[in-house]
Amino acid sequence: MKWIELQIQTSNEAVEAVSNILIESGSQGVAIEDRQDFLNNPDDGFGEIWALDxxxxxxxxxxxxxxxxxxxxLPELVPNIKLRINELKTFGLDIAPNSVKVDEVAEENWATAWKKYYHPLQVTRFLTVVPSWEEYELQHPDERVIRLDPGLAFGTGTHPTTMLSLQALETYIRGDETILDVGTGSGVLSIASKALGAKHVHAYDLDDVAVKAAVENIELNDYATDIIVKANDLLKGVTIEADIVVANILAEIIIPLIPEAFEVLKPGGLFLTSGIIEDKKELILSEQKKQGFTIIQVQQMKDWCSIVAQKPLAEDE
Structure with a gap:
C-alpha cells in the first residue's frame, strides 16, 4: 500500500491544534519534528530519550x-485542511510559517519512521512512557510503566503540555480518587491516573478517532482496563462527582470547561489544566478565579503552562 505524506510547517504553539485537524481529516498518524527536541535532548534530565539527527x-x-x-x-482534502488551519488564527494561535508540502511514501518507510521517533521516556520520578513495540525493564521498584502506541492521537508524554499534566497527576493523586480526563487524546493521562492509584477514571474526547486510540492504548496496560472512555463534548451532561478533573487542551477550550469542571468537582476537588500557551496564562487564571477556584500551583515548561486550581471546601465558599 502507498501512503501520501502531508507536511505542515507551523509554530510550536499550534502543534496540538494542527495535529487534531490532520487526524480529523483522515490521517492515519502524525509525526512531529521539533528542533527543540534535538537541542534539549542532552540536558533533559531524564537520560537519553532517543537518537536524533x-x-x-x-x-x-x-x-x-x-x-x-x-x-x-488528497487534492480534495488539502484546501479544507488549509482553511481549518488558517481559522486557528481566530483563536489567537500563531500558525507561521504555515507551509504545506505533499510527498509519496512507501508503507515500509513509514513504519520505520515511527520507531525512529519514539523510545522509552521517563516523564516523572515514577512514570515512564514506553512504546508498545519496545522491550523495557524497570529501572527501580517504584517505577510505573505506561505502554502506548503513539500512532493515532496526540499525547505521547514527550510534549511539554503532556509532561506538565503527568507531573501534576503524580503530585496530587493520593489513591482511590475518581478522575475525569477531558480531551483524553491518546489516553495517556487516564492510564497514568490508574498507574498512580486512582480508583475510577472516566475519559472523554469529542473526536471518535481519539476515543478509539485511547481504548487501544488502555488495552496495552492491564492495570488500566477498567477506564471508561466515551465520546463527549467536554463535560456536558456528565454528573459524576470527581476528586480531580484533568484537561490538556487549548486555552480557548479550557474557558468553557471551567464552569463545567467546577460543577462536577467535590468540595476541595482539583482542576488540573495544561495546554496553555504562556500569553494565555493570565486569561485562564482570571477565568478560574472568577468561577470561584483557588489557584494552588502554576508551572511552566518552555512556552507552556499548567495550572492546579481547587474548588473551595463548603465552609470556605
Whole structure:
C-alpha cells in the first residue's frame, strides 16, 4: 500500500491544534519534528530519550508529518485542511510559517519512521512512557510503566503540555480518587491516573478517532482496563462527582470547561489544566478565579503552562 505524506510547517504553539485537524481529516498518524527536541535532548534530565539527527529538523517552526492512504484523494482534502488551519488564527494561535508540502511514501518507510521517533521516556520520578513495540525493564521498584502506541492521537508524554499534566497527576493523586480526563487524546493521562492509584477514571474526547486510540492504548496496560472512555463534548451532561478533573487542551477550550469542571468537582476537588500557551496564562487564571477556584500551583515548561486550581471546601465558599 502507498501512503501520501502531508507536511505542515507551523509554530510550536499550534502543534496540538494542527495535529487534531490532520487526524480529523483522515490521517492515519502524525509525526512531529521539533528542533527543540534535538537541542534539549542532552540536558533533559531524564537520560537519553532517543537518537536524533539535527539534519531531520527545520530551523524554523515545527514540522508535522501526516500520513494518508493513497485511496483518499488528497487534492480534495488539502484546501479544507488549509482553511481549518488558517481559522486557528481566530483563536489567537500563531500558525507561521504555515507551509504545506505533499510527498509519496512507501508503507515500509513509514513504519520505520515511527520507531525512529519514539523510545522509552521517563516523564516523572515514577512514570515512564514506553512504546508498545519496545522491550523495557524497570529501572527501580517504584517505577510505573505506561505502554502506548503513539500512532493515532496526540499525547505521547514527550510534549511539554503532556509532561506538565503527568507531573501534576503524580503530585496530587493520593489513591482511590475518581478522575475525569477531558480531551483524553491518546489516553495517556487516564492510564497514568490508574498507574498512580486512582480508583475510577472516566475519559472523554469529542473526536471518535481519539476515543478509539485511547481504548487501544488502555488495552496495552492491564492495570488500566477498567477506564471508561466515551465520546463527549467536554463535560456536558456528565454528573459524576470527581476528586480531580484533568484537561490538556487549548486555552480557548479550557474557558468553557471551567464552569463545567467546577460543577462536577467535590468540595476541595482539583482542576488540573495544561495546554496553555504562556500569553494565555493570565486569561485562564482570571477565568478560574472568577468561577470561584483557588489557584494552588502554576508551572511552566518552555512556552507552556499548567495550572492546579481547587474548588473551595463548603465552609470556605
Amino acid at each position: 539535527e539534519a531531520d529538523f527545520s530551523k524554523e517552526g515545527v514540522i508535522i508529518k501526516a500520513y494518508f492512504p493513497d485511496t483518499l484523494f
